[in-house]
Amino acid sequence: MVDVKFRSRVVANWSTQTRVGACIVGAVIAAALIGPILSPWDPNAPDVLASLEHPSFAHWMGTDSAGRDVLTRTLVGTQISLLAGVLITIATVTIGTIVGSLVAYAGGWVDAFLSRVVDTAIAIPFIVVVLATVAILGVGTVSVGLGMVLVGWAVYARLARAEVLSLREHEFIMATKSLGYSPARILFRHVIPNVIRPSLTFATMDVVAAMVLLAAMSYLGFGTQPPVADLGSIIAGGQPFLLTAWWISTLPAVVLIALGVGVGMIDDGFSTGRKGKR
Structure with a gap:
């Protein structure tokens, strides 16, 4: 009976706006996962004889200056960007949640010191840290991703700290202490699982944010390097031909916009649903 009620509440939260957003994101992800498998074209193999071909039956979205199929490269680039966005978000959520939970649960000078570290990390401009990481480690997806993690974890640490402070004195936590459980067991078995749920809402938005930032860095030449397909590098490669080969x-720009709009609709739909229940 409880499970049925829980499912009904979940379904009720899925407004029309949320469903439309989920369909958009789902369609992009499905195309990125399935499309390259069905495509007969190698995304990185040049064909100078097919350079800058208009969209046709053979190449649905035309070819680029090296004769590579634009549709295939965009789908593969979406795969790479999506995988990078998910891995970056998982890393930031994991590190931030663990650090924030440890800080709040320990309290005292540990809480005071690490809270200042978190505040400092949040205050530093995001792009500055990413560019500094690239300058130290060199250009590439890994360098850009590491720079994002070095800044992104602080937001989740602050969120986790606030949640743990509200949970620390709850009855079920006090009960585990009275049973003699170790602090590590209480933290990882009982506290963190309850803390990480609110972070998932922010994580969905951060996946797309990471994809967009990675695309921006690749566009500037700091991220994924040619000939590997990436949404940002594809856009940059087509910039000199905007008037003659707009496709x-x-x-890739439409894909980024669609993902941003879709995730935004999902988040707005859930936010509206939560506000309506208050």
């Missing part, structure tokens, strides 16, 4: 940059 090169259009499709």
Whole structure:
């Protein structure tokens, strides 16, 4: 009976706006996962004889300056960007949640010291840390991703700290202490599982934010390097041909916009549903 009620509440939260957003995101992800498997074209193999071909039956979204199929490269680039966005978000959520939980649960000078570290990390401009990481480690997806993690974890640490402070004196936590459980067991078995749930709402938005930032860095030449397909590098490669071969940059830009709009609709739909219940 409880499970049925829980499911009904979950379904009720899925407004029309949320469903539309989920369909958009789901369609992009499905196309990125399935499309490259069905495509007969190698995303990185050049074909100078097919350079800058208009969209046709053979190449649905045309070819780029090296004769590579734009649709296939965009789908593969979406795969790479999506995987990078998910891994970056998982790392930031995991590190931030663990650090924030440890800080709040320990209290005292540990809480005071690490709270100042978190505040400092949040105060530093995001792009500055990413560019500094790239300058030290060199260009590439790993360098950009590491820079994002070095800043992104602080937001989740602050969120986890606030949640743990509200949970620390709850009855079920006090009961585990009275049973003699170790602090590590209480923290990882009982506290963190309850803390991480609110972070998942922010994580969905951060996946797309990481994808967009990675695309921006690749566009500037700091992220994924050619000939590997990436949404940002594809857009950059098509920039000199915007007037003569508009299709090169259009499709990857549309994919980024669609993901942003879709995730935004999902988040707004859930936010509206929560506000309506208050």
